[in-house]
Amino acid sequence: MWQSAYSREDLFRVLQKSFKASENAANANDLRFMVKTLQAFERNGLGDGHQGHDSATPPHPPGAADTPHHVVACSANPDARLHLRAARILLTGGSAAEYQKLNQECTQLTAQYEQNINEDTSVVQLTKEELAGMPDSFFEGLPQTAGPGGTESFEVSMKAPARVPVMEQAKVAATRSKVKAVADNR
Numbered sequence: 001m002w003q004s005a006y007s008r009e010d011l012f013r014v015l016q017k018s019f020k021a022s023e024n025a026a027n028a029n030d031l032r033f034m035v036k037t038l039q040a041f042e043r044n045g046l047g048d049g050h051q052g053h054d055s056a057t058p059p060h061p062p063g064a065a066d067t068p069h070h071v072v073a074c075s076a077n078p079d080a081r082l083h084l085r086a087a088r089i090l091l092t093g094g095s096a097a098e099y100q101k102l103n104q105e106c107t108q109l110t111a112q113y114e115q116n117i118n119e120d121t122s123v124v125q126l127t128k129e130e131l132a133g134m135p136d137s138f139f140e141g142l143p144q145t146a147g148p149g150g151t152e153s154f155e156v157s158m159k160a161p162a163r164v165p166v167m168e169q170a171k172v173a174a175t176r177s178k179v180k181a182v183a184d185n186r
Contacts, residue, residue: 007100012041044103045096120186123155124179126166131156133171158183 005011019034026034041047125145131138131154142154142162156162156179166179 004100004104006040007044007046007096007103009046012038012046015041016047045099117186120158122158122182122186124158124182125153126156126175126178127151127153130172130175130178131166131170133169134165135169138165138169158186 015034015038019038023031023034038047128139139154142156145153145155156166158179163179163183167176170176170179
């Protein structure tokens with residue numbers, strides 16, 4: 001939804017005019033918000049792609065490393081400044097529409113991927129020996145099942161609260177490999 005809003009040229013032009021009219025009266029927080037908003041439009045191919053007096057966003061103060069004008073101090077000469085610019089591409093006509101379509105498709109696929117991961121209920125059955133190195137408190141929240149031969153095993157979910165501690169703390173390499181394989185195949 002927001003991606004399509006940041007691709008609307010009419011909205012960009014209104015915000016650009018508003019910014020130019022109020023940039024001297026705006027406080028620092030408002031100015032930063034407006035700059036970041038206009039940069040989102042520029043990342044979607046709108047604007048002229050150049051930071052400066054004729055662009056939507058003003059030059060940024062030295063040291064503002066998260067802006068298109070990166071200012072990096074030279075280690076050999078601290079007074080020297082090297083200005084780096086982020087590459088910008090101006091999209092027009094069919095290119096902008098194609099970009100917007102592909103961007104929307106990527107957004108939908110990302111949402112579907114995240115939904116699939118969140119709905120996944122994969123578990124791995126592991127014995128206490130396979131979970132060597134895990135603290136006792138870890139076992140308290142795990143469902144227990146009787147494995148083959150009456151051995152006690154634990155169901156380890158592939159959700160992060162259970163999976164990540166196993167990957168970080170389990171001493172048995174085969175256990176970590178088994179958990180990673182199941183997690184990667186969700």
